[in-house]
Amino acid sequence: xxxxxxxxxxxxxxxxxxxxxxxxxxxxxxxxxxxxxxxxxxxxxxxxxxxxxxxxxxxxxxxxxxxxxxxxxxxxxxxxxxxxxxxxxxxxxxxxxxxxxxxxxxxxxxxxxxxxxxxxxxxxxxxxxxxxxxxxxxxxxxxxxxxxxxxxxxxxxxxxxxxxxxxxxxxxxxxxxxxxxxxxxxxxxxxxxxxxxxxxxxxxxxxxxxxxxxxxxxxxxxxxxxxxxxxxxxxxxxxxxxxxxxxxxxxxxxxxxxxxxxxxxxxxxxxxxxxxxxxxxxxxxxxxxxxxxxxxxxxxxxxxxxxxxxxxxxxxxxxxxxxxxxxxxxxxxxxxxxxxxxxxxxxxxxxxxxxxxxxxxxxxxxxxxxxxxxxxxxxxxxxxxxxxxxxxxxxxxxxxxxxxxxxxxxxxxxxxxxxxxxxxxxxxxxxxxxxxxxxxxxxxxxxxxxxxxxxxxxxxxxxxxxxxxxxxxxxxxxxxxxxxxxxxxxxxxxxxxxxxxxxxxx
Numbered sequence: 001x002x003x004x005x006x007x008x009x010x011x012x013x014x015x016x017x018x019x020x021x022x023x024x025x026x027x028x029x030x031x032x033x034x035x036x037x038x039x040x041x042x043x044x045x046x047x048x049x050x051x052x053x054x055x056x057x058x059x060x061x062x063x064x065x066x067x068x069x070x071x072x073x074x075x076x077x078x079x080x081x082x083x084x085x086x087x088x089x090x091x092x093x094x095x096x097x098x099x100x101x102x103x104x105x106x107x108x109x110x111x112x113x114x115x116x117x118x119x120x121x122x123x124x125x126x127x128x129x130x131x132x133x134x135x136x137x138x139x140x141x142x143x144x145x146x147x148x149x150x151x152x153x154x155x156x157x158x159x160x161x162x163x164x165x166x167x168x169x170x171x172x173x174x175x176x177x178x179x180x181x182x183x184x185x186x187x188x189x190x191x192x193x194x195x196x197x198x199x200x201x202x203x204x205x206x207x208x209x210x211x212x213x214x215x216x217x218x219x220x221x222x223x224x225x226x227x228x229x230x231x232x233x234x235x236x237x238x239x240x241x242x243x244x245x246x247x248x249x250x251x252x253x254x255x256x257x258x259x260x261x262x263x264x265x266x267x268x269x270x271x272x273x274x275x276x277x278x279x280x281x282x283x284x285x286x287x288x289x290x291x292x293x294x295x296x297x298x299x300x301x302x303x304x305x306x307x308x309x310x311x312x313x314x315x316x317x318x319x320x321x322x323x324x325x326x327x328x329x330x331x332x333x334x335x336x337x338x339x340x341x342x343x344x345x346x347x348x349x350x351x352x353x354x355x356x357x358x359x360x361x362x363x364x365x366x367x368x369x370x371x372x373x374x375x376x377x378x379x380x381x382x383x384x385x386x387x388x389x390x391x392x393x394x395x396x397x398x399x400x401x402x403x404x405x406x407x408x409x410x411x412x413x414x415x416x417x418x419x420x421x422x423x424x425x426x427x428x429x430x431x432x433x434x435x436x437x438x439x440x441x442x443x444x445x446x447x448x449x450x451x452x453x454x455x456x457x458x459x460x461x462x463x464x465x466x467x468x469x470x471x472x473x474x475x476x477x478x479x480x481x482x483x484x485x486x487x488x489x490x491x492x493x494x495x496x497x498x499x500x501x502x503x504x505x506x
Contacts, residue, residue: 024149029157058110087177142318317374344369
């Protein structure tokens with residue numbers, strides 16, 4: 001590789017890493033400012049939930065649509081539009097004077113964030129196609145996105161609030177976006193799918209509507225009622241839109257979703273890995289601070305430091321994981337990484353059930369789960385985009401990230417349900433005389449970490465109930481990701497279906 005190309009590659013990688021840093025921080029750093037927003041903007045609990053959910057719902061909605069738009073009009077062009085839009089919407093978030101304005105701005109920020117995420121992956125996949133160079137690029141992407149953007153987001157958000165103000169958690173992205181925009185103009189080459197002569201409008205509309213309604217149903221189900229008429233109507237619209245999407249893709253001359261890629265074992269196996277990580281590791285990151293704070297009694301600073309054991313390995317492992325993939329192949333590394341995550345969850349379960357649990361008893365499991373995530377994440381994304389032809393990189397990255405975000409949305413809600421159910425089961429066992437409705441309300445408050453609002457219960461009862469609930473969650477995370485690891489391994493080692501046709505896709 002020439003020196004000039006190396007320098008341009010560094011510019012491209014810097015632009016992509018800034019983009020992934022912005023996207024990651026806007027997921028993980030926001031929980032740190034929610035107490036401040038509650039006080040400054042007079043936001044109630046439901047409004048705070050919407051500040052988080054508006055972003056993730058919007059991201060999930062546009063993933064597949066943006067992938068096909070980028071393939072049609074050019075990854076660099078759409079990437080530039082996404083960077084600019086993310087900067088503008090971050091500015092609106094930073095100057096929001098009401099909670100309603102902030103929620104709308106967060107939704108718009110999520111739309112641009114989804115485009116940012118898909119385009120950065122497509123650009124990275126197209127620009128770095130050689131084995132060693134590609135491994136280095138994806139390794140750095142994993143370090144910045146997973147290690148810093150997502151892993152250290154809560155600490156970074158808290159530090160920004162302490163040093164400046166909550167507005168700068170958003171406003172800092174205006175500066176990042178300006179730098180990323182300049183780097184992209186100067187370094188990234190334009191690329192597109194030469195066969196994409198037209199857009200699959202029917203596919204874009206039906207898929208976006210299906211995903212939006214599903215994400216809305218999952219995130220708002222507890223408030224709407226999962227089996228209420230309104231909830232079931234939203235779910236019905238999602239199902240109907242998905243059926244319409246399947247029909248549209250069947251008759252389209254250039255469908256946005258090429259189902260033939262699932263005949264490629266490497267693609268399907270890595271997609272299972274994408275979903276598996278978000279079945280266990282990432283949704284649990286939302287609940288683990290509750291255990292450190294309410295279960296172990298740590299203050300915010302101590303809980304944040306304890307969380308480093310869970311997140312720090314994700315910062316250092318991705319480059320090592322890419323080298324392992326080059327030597328042993330993703331078909332082995334990805335299932336091994338998933339199995340390691342599951343082993344970490346099992347160790348955390350034993351650590352939480354210790355006679356006197358603390359950060360020391362939780363440390364081995366946290367470290368092992370983080371190591372497993374660090375081993376798995378970048379090989380998954382690299383394999384997904386690398387197993388199809390470069391002109392379909394946008395579509396492939398859209399499928400990858402859709403699998404992640406849908407799985408994340410489902411399992412955030414599911415883990416919360418399992419946690420509350422585990423707490424409730426323990427309370428029913430030790431307090432059979434109390435009314436069931438009253439116990440459920442108490443269980444939900446305890447599961448949320450609000451142990452002070454249950455003065456009718458003694459400290460040991462609350463702690464044991466919380467430990468029981470978290471034990472259920474950790475068991476689910478461990479067994480669930482082990483099942484997905486086995487499935488991924490079997491798919492990777494399966495013979496390609498209709499191999500000749502699959503090679504035509506690659």
